[in-house]
Amino acid sequence: MKRKDFLKTLGFGSASLLTSAGVLSSCMSGMNHGDAVVPQVNTGLFINPLKIPKTVSGNTSLVTQNTSEALLSASKVNVLGYGEGILGPTIRVKKGDNVNINLLNKLSDHSNIHWHGLKIPADMDGHPDQMVMSNESFNYKFSVNQQAGLNWYHPHVHKSTAVQVTQGLAGLFIVESDEEKSLALPSGEFEVPLIIQDKRIASDGTIKYSPTMMEIMSGYLGENILVNGTHKPFLDVSTRFYRFRILNGSSARIYNLSLSNSAEFYVIGSDGGILPQPEKVKNVILGSGERLDILVDFSTMKVGEVVSLKSETFFTMGNAQGNQPFDILAFNIKRQENNTFKLPSTLIPVPKLPSTSIKRVFTLKMDMMSSDGMHKINGKVFKSGRIDETVTLGSTEIWEFDNSTGDEAHPMHIHGVMFQVVARMGGRNVILPHEKGWKDTVLVAPGEKVQVAMTFEISGKFVFHCHNLEHEDDGMMLNFEVK
Ligand SMILES: [Cu+2]
Known part of the structure; x- marks a missing residue:
């Protein structure tokens, strides 16, 4: 879809539509009663082998392009990707590596790449000001000097991020380190990336993205849950420990991840790296953009069993999310294997930050009477040229997101x-197990104030x-300048 058509679908620029009584009342009723889309298509047999994106080094080229992929049936449909098929390759680098990635944009619209989780110079970060126009290219060059962790990349085009990501533009960026290697975590075929995304798929098999005004508020939920672009996926596993590197790459859907046999699993990392120690859990609620590094012990299960990764019901995220449980991925326990992996009792220490008295508060509020975007931070929607906050280089600060x-x-x-x-404070009222390490994205539920x-x-x-x-596309974004 062309950007202007997409904006037209959304009704941007039409203040009368935004503030008309009819739209307001339908928005309100949608919010109050909740109308989360049931992912019905994922019931039944999980018959498609999980696709694993290919792995490349930090010296590579990516092409943002229209491509094709078989999503629901054997016939291929149009999607977006960074090469052949939906999504992009997994970029795997070592701490200290120099990265040199050429992006060629073959879309008719502009695009760019934001390296989500990487601490790199501002001019390489994919700010919405830094666009790669149609048929132009840009060289992303930076060095990676951060701890091992699961990061990802995707376009960051103001007002078109959602449509480009939903149509298929996303990929993983894994940083390794010697410190992480020394933990001897499951690797190779036993370290499996899982990009979980929900898609609304039209009758012709293509991915549909056309949120209503109400869905701009609740988030656009799809009926089909894909993992690595695979619909109804399965993975054959052995009776041993596996490491799963999970990204919630959905535009809005929140997952409450658990195993269908209620087995416990171990969180060993979050967005930005490894935790100080494994955290034993039965479920984790993961918001859009968040990552999770977990170990699952299949040695407690029997050959022939099928155990699913699923999303459990939850009620802490407002009415529009999470009222139905559904399966995401089936694990077929296929082979008996002696499990030699021993779960370490400690992992990688997370240093304590210097204490600080500098605190900024950001109030997250919806303003349905607004003509320039309903989702606001401190009463403002995104404006490209405006610096909203100025931060001193080297300083440590506390930022509070107030969704109370x-x-x-x-x-x-x-x-x-x-x-x-x-x-x-408020809501769930605790720091959760997967929040005990480095993060770059934090889920702030209704009623909560969260400090980072x-x-x-x-x-x-x-x-x-x-x-x-x-x-985000509705304007829930601000600029800050570090100097
Ligand atoms: Cu939001």
């Missing part, structure tokens, strides 16, 4: 830093925003 009066969940993402979650702490080590202009991509 909100009805919607907001996964808040800050560019150019890794932060630590230091407090959650970080040291600003890179100068330049960055953005922070809600990673519900409908909210």
